[in-house]
Amino acid sequence: MAEERRLALRELIERPADVAEVLDALSSEQATDLIHWLFLRHAAAEPLGEMDPDDSAELVVQLDRKEASEILSRMDPDDAVDLLLELPEDVQGELLSRLSRSDAKVLSDLLAYPPDSAGGLMTPEIVPLPLSITVEQAIARLRRLIEDAEPVHYAYAVDDRGHLQGVLSLRDMALASPSSNLKDLVIRDAISVPVDADAEDVARIFDKYDYSALPVVDDAQVLLGVITFDDVIDVIRAEATEDIYGLAGVPSEEAVDSSWSRSLRLRLPWLYVRLFTAMAAAVVVGLFEATIAKIAALAVLMGIIAGQGGSAGMQTVTIITRGMALGELDRVKGWRLLVKETLLGIANGILIGATVGAVAYLWKGEFLLGLAVFLAMTLNMVIAGACGVAIPLIVRRLGKDPALVSGIFLTTVTDVLGFGLMFVIAIWLLPGV
Numbered sequence: 001m002a003e004e005r006r007l008a009l010r011e012l013i014e015r016p017a018d019v020a021e022v023l024d025a026l027s028s029e030q031a032t033d034l035i036h037w038l039f040l041r042h043a044a045a046e047p048l049g050e051m052d053p054d055d056s057a058e059l060v061v062q063l064d065r066k067e068a069s070e071i072l073s074r075m076d077p078d079d080a081v082d083l084l085l086e087l088p089e090d091v092q093g094e095l096l097s098r099l100s101r102s103d104a105k106v107l108s109d110l111l112a113y114p115p116d117s118a119g120g121l122m123t124p125e126i127v128p129l130p131l132s133i134t135v136e137q138a139i140a141r142l143r144r145l146i147e148d149a150e151p152v153h154y155a156y157a158v159d160d161r162g163h164l165q166g167v168l169s170l171r172d173m174a175l176a177s178p179s180s181n182l183k184d185l186v187i188r189d190a191i192s193v194p195v196d197a198d199a200e201d202v203a204r205i206f207d208k209y210d211y212s213a214l215p216v217v218d219d220a221q222v223l224l225g226v227i228t229f230d231d232v233i234d235v236i237r238a239e240a241t242e243d244i245y246g247l248a249g250v251p252s253e254e255a256v257d258s259s260w261s262r263s264l265r266l267r268l269p270w271l272y273v274r275l276f277t278a279m280a281a282a283v284v285v286g287l288f289e290a291t292i293a294k295i296a297a298l299a300v301l302m303g304i305i306a307g308q309g310g311s312a313g314m315q316t317v318t319i320i321t322r323g324m325a326l327g328e329l330d331r332v333k334g335w336r337l338l339v340k341e342t343l344l345g346i347a348n349g350i351l352i353g354a355t356v357g358a359v360a361y362l363w364k365g366e367f368l369l370g371l372a373v374f375l376a377m378t379l380n381m382v383i384a385g386a387c388g389v390a391i392p393l394i395v396r397r398l399g400k401d402p403a404l405v406s407g408i409f410l411t412t413v414t415d416v417l418g419f420g421l422m423f424v425i426a427i428w429l430l431p432g433v
Helices: 002-013 016-025 028-040 045-050 053-062 065-074 077-085 089-098 101-111 135-148 170-175 199-209 229-247 260-287 289-294 297-325 331-364 367-397 402-429
Strands: 128-130 155-158 164-168 213-217 223-228
Touching: 016 028, 016 045, 016 053, 028 045, 028 053, 028 065, 045 053, 045 065, 045 077, 053 065, 053 077, 065 077, 065 089, 077 089, 077 101, 089 101, 128 135, 135 170, 155 223, 164 170, 164 213, 199 213, 199 229, 223 229, 260 289, 260 402, 289 297, 289 402, 297 331, 297 367, 297 402, 331 367, 367 402
Parallel strands: 128 155
Antiparallel strands: 155 164, 213 223
């Protein structure tokens, strides 16, 4: 039985992602004990690198500082930096002071880059190859240094001053004559990313070209590091989560296992914002209280008009926000989409408005009431479509996240106008109102 347990543990250790999943499921005390057990077997670094940085940081804080610094030194630099960023500054500084000078410099240099930049994503553990050597020498160098570098996807050629010269296909190197020179195999038009490039832009490059790794360079084209696809997946996941949360008015900092008090602190401000916008719509209704008293059907129909406008507008906001996230939306496309959504709003408004207007007419037998509903619905759908394009564009221009606030502003517009248009048109058309 004991032997079977040891075998099971050995197999688990060989799958760091599974170990990370186990650590997430354990209590803090149990997870700390397991990390200590893994540390004694030199197997703690990779599972911590597989965990979310905030979760791994919570575990590291519980460890002895000497033990934590040793684990940090064995982690991939990019994962170690993500973990360090989640630690209090005093703990971060203490752990860095316990590292060797070279390890501390590597991590300190990476910490200087913004987390949402190419520099913040990259690892400096690469094996640059000078063009002057042969294939045989290059392969020997890769074999000698590969244990201290990121898993090799491509080889990168540099000149004597470290400037990126191109990419070398490992397949071409394996099939070439050992005496061949690298300059005859290098692919010169290689795509690289500047160290200050935004992480979202880097993710789009990966998505567009299906690369598994990209070299990172400075302004002088000096090779600084490499970004691998697993790092970009984290960015894509974070952006998707942020957009989904934003459309629902939920801050992206909240997670499934957030405490109720933390969730309250994060959600309550946005609920108050939504409350104030709802009160604005209620004020509009209050201004037309006498009109509602004369034609009670308006109280029922105004909700339908505002609701349909909000639904149509959110369809547009979702499409626009996604286009922004994927980098598909520029200024020219923005104007085209504004025209498109306006036309779409007219078409949807006429069709939906005619349907609701017909229902109102059949319900109350009042043609002018049906016409008022038709006109209010059409106008609100047109405005909703146009605002669904304009609001995210304006919000982005102001430097805010369109996914987080566009829905709130759109709902306010469609509610206020949906109610207001219904009452104004009814007063204009219906006799005795």
